[in-house]
Amino acid sequence: MNRPAALLTALLLTACGPELSRPPAVSSPAPAAGGSGLSAQATGAWVSGTYTNAYGSRFYRLWVPAGYNGSAARPLMVMLHGCTQDGYDFAAGTRMNVQADARNFLVLYPEQGSAYNGADCWNWFYDVNQRRGSGEPSLIAGMIARVKASYRVDAARVGVAGISAGGAMSSLLACTYPDHVRRVAVVAGLQYRAATTATGSVDAMRNGSLYDPNARGSACAADMGSLRRPMPTLVFHGTADSTVNPLNGTQTLAQFAQTNDLATDGVDNGNVDSVADATATATACRSYTRSDYRDSTNGSVLLRRYVVQGLGHAWPGGSTAGSYSDPCGPDATALIVDFFGF
Ligand SMILES: [Ca+2]
Ligand SMILES: [Ca+2]
Incomplete structure (x- = not known):
């Protein structure tokens, strides 16, 4: 699962191809949603499509849970895969669709394609993809808007979760489309804009971002503009991640703490900060530390962070049916769904 960083680095550096259109949706057989205990339970269905705007086209898959019937607005989870993955792979490794069927929410899996990045990585490190109304964030936001237009979605309960390059793109999406996410x-x-060039992305992955998380947090709040709002944030990182340095998890937490400091009251006064207000340790196959970060004005937990001992570059508590997933560790999928309030 934990592929050599050198390989990923080489893949990351492969040139992005032109914005070629992708073949229309194919009806490839959908794998099981994952989880051996699923057979007795009704399951949802895959819907697929392609979204196109001035910045190109991307394929997506949508999981419509068994319980969805349009009678009530349901939450939407947006899942952004990592390099070399696709929606099926990410669904299998995270088992998010099992949660979706159990709790009745929709799951959107935007897909990067090899025409746009040789390793299917989201191109989070290019300026064109770091602004609202531009590049890959605009394509993903367009997909979310399409789902909202076609299904009854609870707009107040739309969340994005991603791993690795998809995690970096999740940070970008939260800062550029807080109206959707x-x-x-x-x-x-x-963190948000952790790098601004391809070579810079390799350095950020190896050593942490060059950019001050506090400054990036302020930039995120500023870039939200009139749409600025608090952004509840969950961060997971393994201490043995040799592909994306765990320092990046620390930076992501600090960046969104500063964003929330500003987004809650418009003032940089530390009512939300990156000093944990409560910390607990536990063991779920691996030992881990959970830290909560509260808004001191009302006590609500705005950020939560899991540091998982010995976990490599992987989704903790997942299924080996998918790549970059480690069955050991806290069940990130269930914890995200809980934290998001789905
Ligand atoms: Ca504040
Ligand atoms: Ca602050």
């Missing part, structure tokens, strides 16, 4: 979970990922 109301909660964010970053697994083995990076």
